[in-house]
Structures are given as C-alpha cells and as structure tokens.
Amino acid sequence: MKKLILLLIMLVSLSAFSQDEGRRMGNRSPEEMANFASERMTNMLDLNEAQQEQVKSYYLNRTEEMQKMRKEQSGRMSREERKKMMEKAATAEDEEMKKILTEEQYGKWQKSREERRKNWQDGNRRRN
Numbered sequence: 001m002k003k004l005i006l007l008l009i010m011l012v013s014l015s016a017f018s019q020d021e022g023r024r025m026g027n028r029s030p031e032e033m034a035n036f037a038s039e040r041m042t043n044m045l046d047l048n049e050a051q052q053e054q055v056k057s058y059y060l061n062r063t064e065e066m067q068k069m070r071k072e073q074s075g076r077m078s079r080e081e082r083k084k085m086m087e088k089a090a091t092a093e094d095e096e097m098k099k100i101l102t103e104e105q106y107g108k109w110q111k112s113r114e115e116r117r118k119n120w121q122d123g124n125r126r127r128n
Contacts, residue, residue, distance in 0.1 A: 005040045030067065034060035044112065045105040054100045062089070 028036070038056035041047060047055065069085075077085070097109055 005043075009037045009040050030060055030063040033063045041109070045101065045108060047101075047105070051100055051105075058093075058096050058100070062093070 034056045037059040038047075038052050041055050042052050045051075066089075094110075098106055101109060
C-alpha cells in the first residue's frame with residue numbers, strides 16, 4: 001500500500017508538466033497535494049516534524065509553480081521541451097531531498113523513486 005501511494009506521489013510530480021490540470025489527482029489544490037506528499041513520505045521514511053514541514057513547503061511551492069507554468073504554456077511545449085523541464089524538476093527535487101532527509105532516508109527515498117519510475121515506464125510501454 002505504501003508503495004502504491006508513493007507511486008502516486010511521484011507520478012504527480014513527474015507527470016504534472018505533461019498532463020492537463022483536470023486529469024491530475026482530481027483537481028486537488030496545491031495545499032492538498034503538498035499535504036498528501038508530506039503524509040506519504042512521513043509514513044515511508046518516518047520523517048520528524050521539521051522534515052515534514054520542509055517537505056510540505058517544498059511540494060507546495062513546486063505544485064504552485066507547475067500550475068502557473070501549465071497555464072502560461074497551455075499546451076505549447078514540444079515533447080523535447082517537456083522532457084527537459086521534467087528532468088530539471090527531478091534534479092531540483094533530488095537536490096532538495098538531499099538537504100531535507102538523512103542519508104538513510106535519502107537512500108530509501110531514491111530507491112523508491114527508481115522503482116516508481118520503472119513501474120511507470122513499464123505501464124506506459126504496455127499502453128503503447
């Protein structure tokens with residue numbers, strides 16, 4: 001169950017640049033999405049209160065930025081531009097998580113993220 005929830009969190013963060021706002025987690029507000037991400041990471045990584053607040057703040061800012069970019073772009077991005085933007089966001093997320101998490105938590109988070117990516121890619125191959 002935890003892996004499924006974590007998969008949902010990462011799918012939201014990785015696919016938010018390429019998906020329509022209405023299709024993504026049912027029109028949740030940035031605050032709801034940040035709470036969701038913070039709760040799931042807390043359950044998976046046993047975050048302390050300070051870490052929970054940092055994760056929540058990070059995902060709130062990130063979600064608001066993504067929504068703003070989507071409105072500005074309104075579907076005008078090429079596939080290559082979208083891929084570059086997603087890679088940049090993933091790199092920024094990685095750097096931020098290094099600052100917030102302990103080494104042990106970061107390793108566990110990274111392993112989980114790789115599993116989610118693999119599962120997501122496998123699912124996309126089956127659909128195509």
